[in-house]
Amino acid sequence: MPAQSHDINAIRKFNRFYTNVIGLVNDHILHSPYSLAEVRVLYEVKHTRNCTARQIMRAVTIDEGYLSRILNRFVQRGFVKRTKSRRDRREYFLTLTKSGEAKFARLNDASSKSVQAMVKHLSPLELRQLLTKMDGIQHILSKERS
Amino acid sequence: MPAQSHDINAIRKFNRFYTNVIGLVNDHILHSPYSLAEVRVLYEVKHTRNCTARQIMRAVTIDEGYLSRILNRFVQRGFVKRTKSRRDRREYFLTLTKSGEAKFARLNDASSKSVQAMVKHLSPLELRQLLTKMDGIQHILSKERS
DNA sequence: AATAAATACTTGACAAAGTCAAGTATTTAT
């Protein structure tokens, strides 16, 4: 169903708008000692069961070698622990150490604060509407492959 | 009005989701010989009246020196023309040359195609709903400073 | 079982992207 160019333009306008929103929200990370990629990796390690480098690559689009080095740094700094898989000894399971958890928690709080700031002026109704619309967009765009 | 943490989490989830959407849509640019920053600069030169480097910096968050070099490259490749302002001889007005316009048009078409692909499977109703929700989000988040 | 192909990850060499601070020219404020 080919959308009219004016619809496409509206979507592109939203994309530009939301790119800026995300930029503002991510600003605290840019001013932190970690890159966006690093934070996303930490997030995946935290939230993925039996996390391996492969799994992270599936979730985040990132170069294999680059990821390897990011993980090395995290291991060196003591945030992430690698344990060789028994089933397949090419791969490692990745977990957060205690201090990795703490580091993640701090980054996470900062991110939440940042999002909090973005909606703090909204009325309860507006907030509810915002959430509904976000949910709707995810719903519509998720069944992309039909 | 402090939002509940579960609302904040829902927004963050949407942010992650839409970061990926934007990533997919921008993929063609990543595989083009231009960087995202360069394309945004070209966009600003195209759409800003009496465009100067300063104006671009206002629209796009970008380092002054980096921008200067991007503009230099565009001038060298003949996409952008600098004309010294009479009113203030420190600044230059930036315009697209004929070939800059052509280059921009091609990048622009590719971006549209990319967005087109993202919604091509949607029914007319879904598309209409998507646009309404996008518009609503912009509306809600735009009156941020109240 | 032996060989080939595929997979998970690492490493070296490099290129691109982005940052920082100092410098030039010009304009505006004191």
Added chain:
DNA sequence: ATAAATACTTGACTTTGTCAAGTATTTATT
């Protein structure tokens, strides 16, 4: 007239990201 601010440039640098080759191990093929 002098100082401060503004617009832009440049050099030196760091970070970020990419590419391709390499190692170890597992899976598929004959």
